Amino acid sequence: MSGPLSIEVVKPGLLSTFQDLGRRGQQHLGVPLNGVMDERAHRTANWLVGNAPGAATLEMTLLGPNLRFGAPVRIALSGADLSATLNGQPVPLNEAVQAAAGDVLAFGAPKRGIRAYLAVEGGYALEPVMGSMSTNVRAGFGGLGGKPLRKDVSIPLSPAPGRTLPVRGALPAFAADIMREPDAPLRVMAGREHDMFTQESLRAFGAEAYQITPQSDRMGYRLKGPPLERRRTTEMLSEAVTAGTVQVPPDGQPIVLMADCQTSGGYPRIAHVAWVDLPRLAQCAPGARLRFEWIDLAEAQRLAVSQARVFGAMENGTA
Amino acid sequence: MMVDAPEPMSPTWSLHPSGDRSLVILCTHEDPKVANGWCRALARALADDLPAGIDGVVPAMVSVALHYAPDRVLDAAPEPLRDGSSPYAILAEQVWARMAAFDLDRVPAGREITIPVCYGGDYGPDLQEVADISGLTPQEVIALHTAAPVDVLAVGFAPGHPYVGYFDARLSPGRRSSPRSDVPAGTIGLANRQSVIYPTRLPGGWNLIGRTPLVLFDPYRAEPSLLVAGDRVRFVAIDPAAFETLAAGQEGRP
Numbered sequence: 001m002s003g004p005l006s007i008e009v010v011k012p013g014l015l016s017t018f019q020d021l022g023r024r025g026q027q028h029l030g031v032p033l034n035g036v037m038d039e040r041a042h043r044t045a046n047w048l049v050g051n052a053p054g055a056a057t058l059e060m061t062l063l064g065p066n067l068r069f070g071a072p073v074r075i076a077l078s079g080a081d082l083s084a085t086l087n088g089q090p091v092p093l094n095e096a097v098q099a100a101a102g103d104v105l106a107f108g109a110p111k112r113g114i115r116a117y118l119a120v121e122g123g124y125a126l127e128p129v130m131g132s133m134s135t136n137v138r139a140g141f142g143g144l145g146g147k148p149l150r151k152d153v154s155i156p157l158s159p160a161p162g163r164t165l166p167v168r169g170a171l172p173a174f175a176a177d178i179m180r181e182p183d184a185p186l187r188v189m190a191g192r193e194h195d196m197f198t199q200e201s202l203r204a205f206g207a208e209a210y211q212i213t214p215q216s217d218r219m220g221y222r223l224k225g226p227p228l229e230r231r232r233t234t235e236m237l238s239e240a241v242t243a244g245t246v247q248v249p250p251d252g253q254p255i256v257l258m259a260d261c262q263t264s265g266g267y268p269r270i271a272h273v274a275w276v277d278l279p280r281l282a283q284c285a286p287g288a289r290l291r292f293e294w295i296d297l298a299e300a301q302r303l304a305v306s307q308a309r310v311f312g313a314m315e316n317g318t319a
Numbered sequence: 320m321m322v323d324a325p326e327p328m329s330p331t332w333s334l335h336p337s338g339d340r341s342l343v344i345l346c347t348h349e350d351p352k353v354a355n356g357w358c359r360a361l362a363r364a365l366a367d368d369l370p371a372g373i374d375g376v377v378p379a380m381v382s383v384a385l386h387y388a389p390d391r392v393l394d395a396a397p398e399p400l401r402d403g404s405s406p407y408a409i410l411a412e413q414v415w416a417r418m419a420a421f422d423l424d425r426v427p428a429g430r431e432i433t434i435p436v437c438y439g440g441d442y443g444p445d446l447q448e449v450a451d452i453s454g455l456t457p458q459e460v461i462a463l464h465t466a467a468p469v470d471v472l473a474v475g476f477a478p479g480h481p482y483v484g485y486f487d488a489r490l491s492p493g494r495r496s497s498p499r500s501d502v503p504a505g506t507i508g509l510a511n512r513q514s515v516i517y518p519t520r521l522p523g524g525w526n527l528i529g530r531t532p533l534v535l536f537d538p539y540r541a542e543p544s545l546l547v548a549g550d551r552v553r554f555v556a557i558d559p560a561a562f563e564t565l566a567a568g569q570e571g572r573p
């Protein structure tokens with residue numbers, strides 16, 4: 001039995017937005033990149049249902065939505081364990097699962113991580129805006145009407161390509177130095193204004209714990225810990241920033257910029273979080289205590305290339 | 320006695336990593352206004368001749384950032400560059416080679432765009448205060464603001480939000496001590512010889528001197544941002560009747 005090719009939002013959850021790999025190439029217009037916070041989980045979910053890595057997934061935060069499927073569709077969940085159930089039965093993470101028309105996908109208490117990704121075979125039928133389906137909530141465009149999921153809206157789906165899904169055995173094999181333990185230190189490299197900070201501040205940032213404050217969201221994580229002081233206060237002109245940039249406003253408490261960050265910033269940057277560690281940071285909730293570990297640029301790029309090789313193998317069907 | 324005018328100091332360029340996916344080209348010059356001009360020219364030249372693996376060219380006040388994918392830079396690099404060099408080092412070498420070949424003096428000027436502005440009143444509630452601070456009349460402030468075309472120095476802070484300058488040195492009020500939480504779309508701010516134009520309703524700390532009926536940013540347009548860095552802007556004073564007529568013509572757009 002088959003109804004409309006869509007998903008009904010019974011309950012929207014805390015913050016559920018459609019995201020893809022971001023609105024690339026638009027930052028010179030002041031347009032944020034947006035896109036998924038946990039790229040590994042997003043790509044894994046798409047891979048499990050045979051979608052291209054650039055297809056949008058639904059990023060669900062802490063408390064997931066209740067969704068009713070209008071037609072049978074293959075789905076996959078990846079990222080955080082938010083206690084997903086399909087008609088009351090637990091849904092495994094990182095496996096393609098068949099949902100029938102009328103089935104309800106629901107979520108319970110967050111058990112591990114805070115951001116889960118839902119991919120549907122064939123993808124969501126959303127209109128790209130400036131080259132991306134990512135939701136820019138602040139500016140109100142992209143995704144589904146530029147907004148997080150709301151109750152009673154209907155999410156249109158694209159027809160599945162109608163081929164047999166490849167059997168996905170083992171998950172993509174990221175090297176151990178990429179998929180580190182959730183509480184391992186986050187690797188950072190020297191920031192553009194690294195030299196402006198006192199030796200004691202540089203030491204503290206690489207050694208002490210910094211707690212994620214409640215004033216943290218997709219734009220940035222505000223941290224609280226030993227204040228970071230500058231040796232001198234030179235006036236700065238604003239410069240391009242990206243997700244992972246750690247900037248330090250005058251109060252000395254660092255902010256890690258995340259996917260929705262502005263395109264430029266004027267605060268001194270003590271560090272940049274390695275790209276491969278952003279997914280791990282994205283799964284940390286307010287209250288979590290973070291530690292940082294200095295690495296050099298060459299090591300960060302070696303890790304980034306190693307991760308990209310696994311992504312490439314997934315895309316080519318060799319993973 | 321004749322004295323030769325001093326040769327304008329040439330800029331000093333330097334390249335810097337900014338995280339593992341951005342390379343920043345910094346222009347150092349005693350006058351940041353001059354450095355900004357060189358950066359705008361460089362960004363335009365680079366945009367036409369990009370090394371592989373670059374996802375964006377983002378000019379700022381005295382720098383140009385290149386956002387890139389390290390693996391794609393590596394894969395596209397010519398063989399001799401690949402011998403164990405980091406993607407950053409490879410990209411830096413490619414950027415230096417291009418910069419050596421560019422003739423930035425000959426980069427064509429950007430577009431010139433006319434921006435109609437209704438100054439003062441509800442459209443620009445700070446016009447009188449700016450005039451008072453500057454020792455000018457409101458009419459003189461408007462005359463200086465519309466006197467000559469100015470450059471779009473950078474676009475940032477919000478989608479389609481330009482910084483333009485530099486105006487006459489008499490237009491140098493500082494920013495307001497307490498920012499407003501809600502500035503209407505199209506409002507022109509002025510501070511320190513620069514203006515911003517708020518593309519949407521935003522918080523803002525600049526002195527509000529007028530408003531344009533033009534839509535600065537529309538993500539559904541073929542060219543979403545009315546202005547890009549490197550454009551020239553000519554402000555033209557209009558009266559409230561003209562503002563309302565032009566604003567009505569903008570309605571109903573997607």
